[in-house]
Amino acid sequence: MATSTDVPNLKINSSRLMTSLHESCEFGKAHPYGTHETETGMARLALNDADKAVRKWYIQQAESLGCKITIDQMGNVFAVRPGKDSTAPPVMMGSHLDTQPTGGRYDGILGMLAGLEVLRTLHDSKYQSEGSIGVVNWTNEEGARFPIITVSSAVWSGALPIEAAWKCKEVTPSPDGNRYTMKEELERIGFMGHHPASYEAQPIAAHFELHIEQGPILEDERRKIGVVTGGQAYKWFEVVIKGRDSHAGTTPMAARKDSVLAAAKMIVESNKIAKAHSGLITTGIIEMEPGSVNTMAHTTRFTLDIRHPSDTVMAQIEDECRKRFSAIAADDSERGVSLEWRQLTANPAVTFHQDCISVIEQAAEDTTADLPRTSEDGKLWKHMVSGAGHDSFHTSRRCPTGMIFTPTRDGLSHTPTEYCSAEDCALGAQVLLGAVLRYDRLRAEMGLLTEK
Ligand SMILES: [Zn+2]
Known part of the structure; x- marks a missing residue:
């Protein structure tokens, strides 16, 4: 050169x-x-x-x-x-x-x-x-x-x-x-x-x-x-979890569709996946509806910012998150919540x-x-x-x-x-x-x- x-x-x-x-x-x-x-x-x-x-x-x-x-x-x-x-x-x-x-x-x-x-x-x-x-x-x-x-x-x-x-x-x-x-x-x-x-x-x-x-x-x-x-490559997503709102004092733990609990498990899981690939993952915004102390939230939305210097590894992190999130959403203990991914931005390395x-x-x-x-x-x-x-x-x-x-x-x-x-x-x-x-x-x- x-x-x-x-x-x-x-x-x-x-x-x-x-x-x-x-x-x-x-x-x-x-x-x-x-x-x-x-x-x-x-x-x-x-x-x-x-x-x-x-x-x-x-x-x-x-x-x-x-x-x-x-x-x-x-x-x-x-x-x-x-x-x-x-x-x-x-x-x-x-x-x-x-x-x-x-x-x-x-x-x-x-x-x-x-x-x-x-x-x-x-x-x-x-x-x-x-x-x-x-x-x-x-x-x-x-x-x-x-x-x-x-x-x-x-x-x-x-x-x-x-x-x-x-x-x-x-x-x-x-x-x-x-x-x-x-x-x-x-x-x-x-x-x-x-x-x-x-x-x-x-x-x-x-x-x-x-x-x-x-x-x-x-x-x-x-x-x-x-x-x-x-x-590095980066992608932003909004993840939307829908469960069911019900009374905190009368709904047995086993009968809940708790969107917040599912979201919390997903965020912890995403963190492990990013670490395993030496990538970065961040949840900067979490919103719950309706937002009441004694009611489970029917909807939880959270953001994911995923980054890695390689487009290939970046895709692996996203893929593993999608699989694990689906498994968590379907998990019996959460009695099944719905899960939707919305991509906000995608930038290759x-x-x-x-x-x-x-x-x-x-x-x-x-x-x-x-x-x-x-x-x-x-x-x-x-x-x-x-x-x-x-x-x-x-x-x-x-x-x-x-x-x-x-x-x-x-x-x-x-x-x-x-x-x-x-x-x-x-x-x-x-x-x-x-x-x-x-x-x-x-x-x-x-x-x-x-x-x-
Ligand atoms: Zn600047």
Whole structure:
């Protein structure tokens, strides 16, 4: 496979990166937890007024570097710095500026501000890249306000029709009591672009995303960089159990059709099955009807979130759960309850592109070469599989994609105290710069560009 190590030794400015990151967090800051002005979380839900303000701020910063801005019909913002060949599709660094309602300052935001810092570094040194390089802000990545995660990269990749995204309504009503759609809010904040939201209209040569790990592995192993090789498969289900409601004091134990008891047994069983396959399984929601202390519930609904890096093992876990749940439902001691599975979402495992993985490895090796060897084996980066979903999963279906992880304090994310140290943010941004420059050189070497 082709490799390229011949890239200039440019260094990002770490204090400028952190100053800008915190400046951008002035839009939508919330949930203070400490005394320092940067010790707050974020509540910058997609397409709210704070999101509008940070988007305008971001565009201004990018325009001052000579970037061309394109806004598509999902409000995705593409800021592109022209290269020697400005006609070929750009290499993009992408992530998101929206947050959870009780979010932190790093999830998504680090990737966006590191991308800006890379462009500033290129601008300062008047570096002429072979092809164009840019940053993209994907709208409503979190799925917190409008409940479809990574919805806008999904539309761009062709995985979701734009009408389905546009009509998605906010989960919580706005202060005026209305629940607005994504389309209405895109129009309201002035980010309904004219450009079609599609790969065909806005092709990308490669997509690189720097993101906090959101888990404990890098910190536990005292490493600095995760080179992400892909994302695990995940499926969501709602399982509905129907039994019979009857009096808690007069129905003998042997005469019951208790939907809660059956659900409880199934959840315990699902946990054993996932563990046996080294997978993950989670029940996050349980609802019972009618909901009375002295009446058995006639209906119990619970969710299952199943994850595994392999599609095959994922299917085995699902299959075993289905068999065991059916057996529990039919069990004589529960006197037979009915069981129904409803699939909410299905996402196959994602494998990132080897060229992207290689240039990230080289950049990680270079960037960490002179640091103290803190990990047990002395290596400061490792291959990882992403546990969470990201926009990069959708881009990988259309263009070579890679992701870089940075350590996350205590593995905590989606919380105001979410934290990645300034040193680790800077290392991540430096790896992003190194990877993008290597990829830029690589595609020139592969003859994919023409000098204009
Ligand atoms: Zn994120």
